[in-house]
Amino acid sequence: xxxxxxxxxxRQDFAASLVVFLVALxxxxxxxxxxxxPAELGLVTGIVGGIVTGLMRGSSLQVSGPAAGLTVLVxxxxxxxxxxxxxxxxxxxxxxxxxxxxxxxxxxxxxxxVSVVEGMLAGIGLVLIAGQLYAAAGLEAPAAGLDKxxxxxxxxxxxxxxxxxxxxxAVGAGTVAVMVGWNHLPRKFRAxxxxxxxxxxxxxxxxxxxxxxxxxxVRGLLxxxxxxxxxxxxxxxxxxxxxxxxxxxxxxxxESLFSAAAVDRMHDGPRTRYDQELVAQGAGNxxxxxxxxxxxxxxxxxxxxxxxxxxxxxxxxxxxGVWLLLFAALxxxxxxLIPLPALAGILVHAGWxxxxxxxxxxxxxxxxxxxxxxxxxxxAIVTVNMFEGVLIGLALSVAKTxxxxxxxxxxxxDKGAGPVQAHLSGNxxxxxxxxxxxxxxxxxxxxxxxxxxxxLHHLDHACRTAxxxxxxxxxxxxxxxxxxxxxxxxxxTPD
Numbered sequence: 001x002x003x004x005x006x007x008x009x010x011r012q013d014f015a016a017s018l019v020v021f022l023v024a025l026x027x028x029x030x031x032x033x034x035x036x037x038p039a040e041l042g043l044v045t046g047i048v049g050g051i052v053t054g055l056m057r058g059s060s061l062q063v064s065g066p067a068a069g070l071t072v073l074v075x076x077x078x079x080x081x082x083x084x085x086x087x088x089x090x091x092x093x094x095x096x097x098x099x100x101x102x103x104x105x106x107x108x109x110x111x112x113x114v115s116v117v118e119g120m121l122a123g124i125g126l127v128l129i130a131g132q133l134y135a136a137a138g139l140e141a142p143a144a145g146l147d148k149x150x151x152x153x154x155x156x157x158x159x160x161x162x163x164x165x166x167x168x169x170a171v172g173a174g175t176v177a178v179m180v181g182w183n184h185l186p187r188k189f190r191a192x193x194x195x196x197x198x199x200x201x202x203x204x205x206x207x208x209x210x211x212x213x214x215x216x217x218v219r220g221l222l223x224x225x226x227x228x229x230x231x232x233x234x235x236x237x238x239x240x241x242x243x244x245x246x247x248x249x250x251x252x253x254x255e256s257l258f259s260a261a262a263v264d265r266m267h268d269g270p271r272t273r274y275d276q277e278l279v280a281q282g283a284g285n286x287x288x289x290x291x292x293x294x295x296x297x298x299x300x301x302x303x304x305x306x307x308x309x310x311x312x313x314x315x316x317x318x319x320x321g322v323w324l325l326l327f328a329a330l331x332x333x334x335x336x337l338i339p340l341p342a343l344a345g346i347l348v349h350a351g352w353x354x355x356x357x358x359x360x361x362x363x364x365x366x367x368x369x370x371x372x373x374x375x376x377x378x379x380a381i382v383t384v385n386m387f388e389g390v391l392i393g394l395a396l397s398v399a400k401t402x403x404x405x406x407x408x409x410x411x412x413x414d415k416g417a418g419p420v421q422a423h424l425s426g427n428x429x430x431x432x433x434x435x436x437x438x439x440x441x442x443x444x445x446x447x448x449x450x451x452x453x454x455x456l457h458h459l460d461h462a463c464r465t466a467x468x469x470x471x472x473x474x475x476x477x478x479x480x481x482x483x484x485x486x487x488x489x490x491x492x493t494p495d
Contacts, residue, residue, distance in 0.1 A: 009312035016311035017319035023193040023305045024050075024065055024320060025327065027350070029216065029335060030343040031066040032294060034132060035074040037083060039216050039335050040224035042066045043328045044293040050321015053284035053296065054314055058277025059260045060270050063302035063317045064284055066294040068350040069120075069255050070248070072127045072145065073386045074294060077244050084292075085235055087228035091289025092236070092245035097253055097282030106274035109257045113397035115363070115370040117258055118356045119377025120251065120390055125354030126382055128347055135344040136172030137165045138214060145382045168213050168341045175202050175345030193305065195346050202342035216343070218336040221328045226292040247387035248295055256281050256298040263300070266307045301350070369400050408432045408456075410439045419448040419483070425455030430462040440470050448480035 024046050032042025049064030077089055100106065123145075130148035134141035137159040142148050159165035175198040182194030206213050235241050260272040277298075284296050306316055327334075356374070364371040377393030384392075408426035420443055428436060443449055451467070453459065471482035 010315070012310045012312050013316040014319060016306055016309035016316040017323065019193065019309040020063055020302050020306045020311075020316065020320040021323040021327075022196045024063070024299075024302050024324065026195045026199045026338075026343070026346055027068070027299070027301065028066055028324070029338065030346045030350075031068055031071055033216060033340065033343050034068075034071045034128070034135070034347050035066075035294060036078045037074070037086065037294060038219050038224040040219060040221045040328060040332070041293045043221070043324055044225060044291055045288050045296050046324045047321050047328065048284050048287045048291070048293065049296045050317050050319075050324060052287050052321075053280045054317035054321055056276070056280035056283060057273065058280040059263060059272040059298065060314055061267060061303065061307050061311055061316075062256075062260050062263045062272070062277070062298045063306050063320065064256070064281065064296045064298050065302060067252075067255065067297040067299050068128060068347060069124050069354065070252060070295055070297060071347070072124050072131070072381075073244075073247060073251065075131075076385065077248075081235060081241060081244070082232075084226065084228060085232045085241070086294075087226070087289045087292035088232045088236065089241065089245050089248055089289070090285050090293065090295045091228065092242075093248035093252060093295060094282045094285030094287070094289050096245070096249040097278055097285060099282075100249075100253070101275050101278030101280075101282055104275050106253075106257060106276075106278035109254050109274070109278075112254055112394070113370070113373065114258075115373040116377055116390065116393040116397050117254055118359070119374040119393050120381065120386075121255075121354040122356060122374065123378035123381025123389055124386070125351040126378065128351035128354070132172075132344040132347040132351065136169055136341045136348070138168040138341070139165070145385070149382065164212050167211055168339075171202050171206065171211065171213055171339050172341035172345040172348070174205075175199070175342045176349050178202075179346070179349045195349075198346065199338060199342050202339050202345075203337050206339045206342075207337065211339070214340045216335045216338045216340065218332055221332060227290055228292055243387055247390065251386070251390065252285065252295055252297045253278060253281065259298040259300045259303060263298075263303045263307065266304060269312070369404075373397055373400065402429070403431055405429075408436065410436060412439070412443065414444075419450045419480075420444060421450050421452065423452045423455055427458040428456050428463040429458070429460045433463055433466055436463065437466060437470060440467075440474075443474075445474065446479060448483070449474060450483045450485070452485040454485050 028042035028046040029039045032039045046065040053064045074086070078086055127145040127148060130152055131141045133152060134155060137156065139155055139159065142151055159169060178198040178201055179194045182190065182197060205211065257274055257277065260274065260277055264272055281296070281298070288294065288296055360371060360374065363374065373393060373396045376396055377389060380392040381389030405427055408424060408428050411423045413421040422440065422443065424436070451471070471484060475481040
């Protein structure tokens, strides 16, 4: 009775933790393999995300772990700096997240344009799909994102001539087909997560039929955990490494906090405290960095499974971390049975879900500028790299906002006799200065002008100077001096 009073939702949370564990297990392994690191490191990050981040306040039902959204960035980092330096990168990102959370900067991530975030995820999804198609065929993928896509037709054409590659592709395609069709089965079957069912079926098929497909390489949990050494920390002098740490920080934080907002819409429990959630994510990534593991973010797939399974408190995500720890400690050999093309199929499915196809059409119809930002961000990530692609998206978003905010209207009233009246309203900034000057310079040179600025909400220094210079030039032609009505003072400002 006392135990029930202290943990009133233990039964619901226990059941939900098992569901989240079954969802997380194949994803942890798949993300690790796709990132080019030992499979066990994905489990380590899942364990830390469940136990360390799960115990902390912030978002009560959100579940953290290795995410498909960081796979491309992690793979590039491992290729450029080596696996030994990955811990330093993740540790640096965690420390920055802790600092931003303590400085109350978490809420500012909500100000990032949704189009930039969706464009980032779409770009990641495209690169992830292309890269995992090579893995599904048992081929080595090119390093650059654009090369992954442009070389894909040739690689797949070559795979058609190899029976081994065709069998591997069939296992990957079958995995995707099971995951897509799983949601259409009766509810009693869907008690088992689709990703786990697909991996189990692929594993059984490869064993029973003795299929010639590659399987996960197992190194052991303790052998895979390698804390960063002094040599790895020495690379912090590299600007390229610091840029990668910043990219990890921004992307992981934005993805986690956007996920938190989505999870809040799924339940009526306590709302997310964004600064505390950023601290929790920072603590988790700091721990992952010290263990040399993958970075973590809040993962919407696991989080939504947690909510749908009836979780009520943080206990469900903590227990899911415990189940991952027990699996990694007691059944590590089971990983060696999993076919790599099955994991590739799971990541192809995850990459497809990162691309916002359903929301793009209405976005294009009603907010074309935002749709352009989404597309440009995605293409920049594919053609350049992750960090610069996100920066390009952010720059476009800021430029669009500045352009929209600087809307100005010039109304000219010419009664045929007397002064020409020109009324400026809106926000006059340097971005609209050419349009304003073109309209004013087209006014009759031999007529007096009355320029009314009282309708402006804002007049920047560049516009004010340009208007004064135009007034001097217009008056120099021998007409009466331009009469300029001053900008109205803000409300509450003394006259």
